[in-house]
Amino acid sequence: MLIKIPFASACKESDVTPESIYLSRRAVLGASLAGFAFSALPSWAQAADPSRYPDVEAGKPPGWFSDKLTSTKWQAVTVQNEAITPFKDATHYNNFYEFGTDKGDPAQNAGSLKTEPWTVVIDGEVAKPGRYALEDFMKPYQLEERIYRLRCVEAWSMVIPWMGFPIAALLKQVEPTAKAKYIRFETLQDPKTMPGQRSGFALIDWPYVEGLRLDEAMNPLAILAVGMYGRELPNQNGAPLRLVVPWKYGFKSVKSIVRISLVSEQPKTTWQSISANEYGFYANVNPTVDHPRWTQARERRLPSGLFSPNIRPTEMFNGYGEQVASLYTGMDLRKDY
Numbered sequence: 627m628l629i630k631i632p633f634a635s636a637c638k639e640s641d642v643t644p645e646s647i648y649l650s651r652r653a654v655l656g657a658s659l660a661g662f663a664f665s666a667l668p669s670w671a672q673a674a675d676p677s678r679y680p681d682v683e684a685g686k687p688p689g690w691f692s693d694k695l696t697s698t699k700w701q702a703v704t705v706q707n708e709a710i711t712p713f714k715d716a717t718h719y720n721n722f723y724e725f726g727t728d729k730g731d732p733a734q735n736a737g738s739l740k741t742e743p744w745t746v747v748i749d750g751e752v753a754k755p756g757r758y759a760l761e762d763f764m765k766p767y768q769l770e771e772r773i774y775r776l777r778c779v780e781a782w783s784m785v786i787p788w789m790g791f792p793i794a795a796l797l798k799q800v801e802p803t804a805k806a807k808y809i810r811f812e813t814l815q816d817p818k819t820m821p822g823q824r825s826g827f828a829l830i831d832w833p834y835v836e837g838l839r840l841d842e843a844m845n846p847l848a849i850l851a852v853g854m855y856g857r858e859l860p861n862q863n864g865a866p867l868r869l870v871v872p873w874k875y876g877f878k879s880v881k882s883i884v885r886i887s888l889v890s891e892q893p894k895t896t897w898q899s900i901s902a903n904e905y906g907f908y909a910n911v912n913p914t915v916d917h918p919r920w921t922q923a924r925e926r927r928l929p930s931g932l933f934s935p936n937i938r939p940t941e942m943f944n945g946y947g948e949q950v951a952s953l954y955t956g957m958d959l960r961k962d963y
């Protein structure tokens with residue numbers, strides 16, 4: 627069934643999916659939201675409008691990705707009345723230190739990243755470990771489009787339409803053992819194609835590592851992404867497989883993943899290792915806990931310029947408290963930042 631969705635370039639998220647469209651979609655499809663925690667999301671759109679993101683540079687999608695587009699569930703909206711960040715900003719203002727530390731470096735340098743073939747290893751505390759070619763790894767999963775805020779710890783933010791699948795679906799496949807308490811993600815280490823790994827920027831002990839508590843990973847908002855703006859991930863955004871956890875600072879959302887391990891101990895993560903008093907393991911977006919060197923009460927929503935800085939207040943859990951706050955009941959988020 628084809629459902630018309632207005633252009634995202636119309637800017638206002640409210641224009642992209644006005645209430646009337648949610649309502650008519652619901653009426654037409656009668657779709658239910660079984661298992662979903664999105665309060666503002668009555669249903670999925672069932673078909674893509676190819677012109678939905680008209681400013682998007684065409685990619686070179688691998689066959690398995692194109693095959694999945696027909697069954698993709700489009701447009702789970704978790705963000706109301708906020709513009710989707712233009713593709714140009716989302717792909718030219720990046721943090722991906724493997725390709726340099728300036729915001730423009732990843733777009734400039736990540737062309738050298740070879741995403742085909744790509745191998746993903748699943749190991750540790752699982753009943754079904756394995757080593758997969760990416761196209762085989764992806765076989766069990768239906769893609770879903772998720773429009774999420776992304777809040778970097780540096781106090782800038784974007785709204786990005788990702789395409790991926792819940793980590794919970796992966797965990798169902800690999801069957802964590804009773805000893806599994808955390809999930810650890812590792813980025814590719816390949817100094818030949820990643821100039822940042824051979825440069826003098828020695829603060830990072832490569833590979834880049836991130837992790838989640840198992841119950842955090844099970845939350846339906848936590849996804850592994852393979853696409854954005856209706857196409858495969860550009861290299862600079864972490865192709866071909868990355869984590870997206872929208873209620874946490876951006877550095878948790880590790881890019882270009884080659885290894886996923888279920889572990890019993892809290893993993894040692896990259897930014898925590900660099901500066902534990904500035905970057906915690908939890909890294910939940912929290913306007914009341916400042917970074918030692920700057921406030922986290924506000925953020926700069928891209929695009930942002932000298933004359934229109936586009937400053938907005940930062941929301942607790944990046945606005946996803948309703949879905950995730952219960953994960954932290956009884957914890958002191960000042961201590962476990």
Ligand SMILES: Nc1nc2c(c(=O)[nH]1)N[C@H]1C(S)=C(S)[C@@H](COP(=O)(O)O)O[C@H]1N2
Pocket residue numbers: 716719720721722723724776777778779813834862863864875876877878879880881882
């Ligand atoms: N491997 C790896 N993953 C990474 C980073 C990185 O330097 N290396 N930077 C992180 C940071 S700080 C942010 S804010 C997001 C940025 O994602 P984006 O460039 O797709 O917006 O990626 C995160 N994932």
Ligand SMILES: [Mo]
Pocket residue numbers: 721777778779780875876877
């Ligand atoms: Mo970040």
